[in-house]
Amino acid sequence: MDKRIKLEIKLPLVKDIELVALEGLELMGRHLQISEDKIGEARILVTEGVINAIEHSENKTPFVDVHFIMNVDALVIIITDYGKGFDPATIENPEIGKKMNSDYKRGWGLKLMKEMSDEFEIDSSEDGTKITITKNLR
Numbered sequence: 717m718d719k720r721i722k723l724e725i726k727l728p729l730v731k732d733i734e735l736v737a738l739e740g741l742e743l744m745g746r747h748l749q750i751s752e753d754k755i756g757e758a759r760i761l762v763t764e765g766v767i768n769a770i771e772h773s774e775n776k777t778p779f780v781d782v783h784f785i786m787n788v789d790a791l792v793i794i795i796t797d798y799g800k801g802f803d804p805a806t807i808e809n810p811e812i813g814k815k816m817n818s819d820y821k822r823g824w825g826l827k828l829m830k831e832m833s834d835e836f837e838i839d840s841s842e843d844g845t846k847i848t849i850t851k852n853l854r
């Protein structure tokens with residue numbers, strides 16, 4: 717039987733609250749005996765996604781939602797905020813050469829998430845943003 721476990725968390729907009737999501741992720745991974753490497757990569761995905769949702773969204777609700785669905789093969793991470801939304805097409809793709817000569821060093825999170833995940837989807841409107849990340853665990 718496919719052993720699938722789920723965790724749904726409402727995170728208040730509090731400094732360092734992504735650590736709560738990371739703790740849940742860690743425990744689920746241990747339960748399913750997922751390798752530390754894979755969980756380490758998943759931690760980065762969650763951290764970048766949750767920080768974006770808290771930092772950029774101008775959330776209209778006092779929380780963001782984080783859902784994890786995990787089995788031994790794959791992890792799905794869904795991070796939803798209820799903020800202003802954005803158009804991913806307008807976000808400039810960062811390039812290391814340009815960043816070296818620029819005072820603005822940020823803007824790596826989305827690129828990193830795309831590269832570290834196996835599927836990455838952004839669904840954004842003026843009612844908020846939902847990112848769905850799939851990460852293979854084998």
Ligand SMILES: Nc1ncnc2c1ncn2[C@@H]1O[C@H](COP(=O)(O)OP(=O)(O)OP(=O)(O)O)[C@@H](O)[C@H]1O
Pocket residue numbers: 764768769770772773797799800801802807821822823824825826827845
């Ligand atoms: N959930 C979100 N709601 C609204 N805007 C977002 C959201 N996530 C990302 N953005 C927009 O996309 C831009 C790029 O995000 P990205 O994570 O790549 O870089 P960053 O957060 O600005 O910097 P870094 O992640 O390197 O610290 C953000 O600056 C913001 O304008």
Ligand SMILES: [Mg+2]
Pocket residue numbers: 764767768824825826
């Ligand atoms: Mg970011």
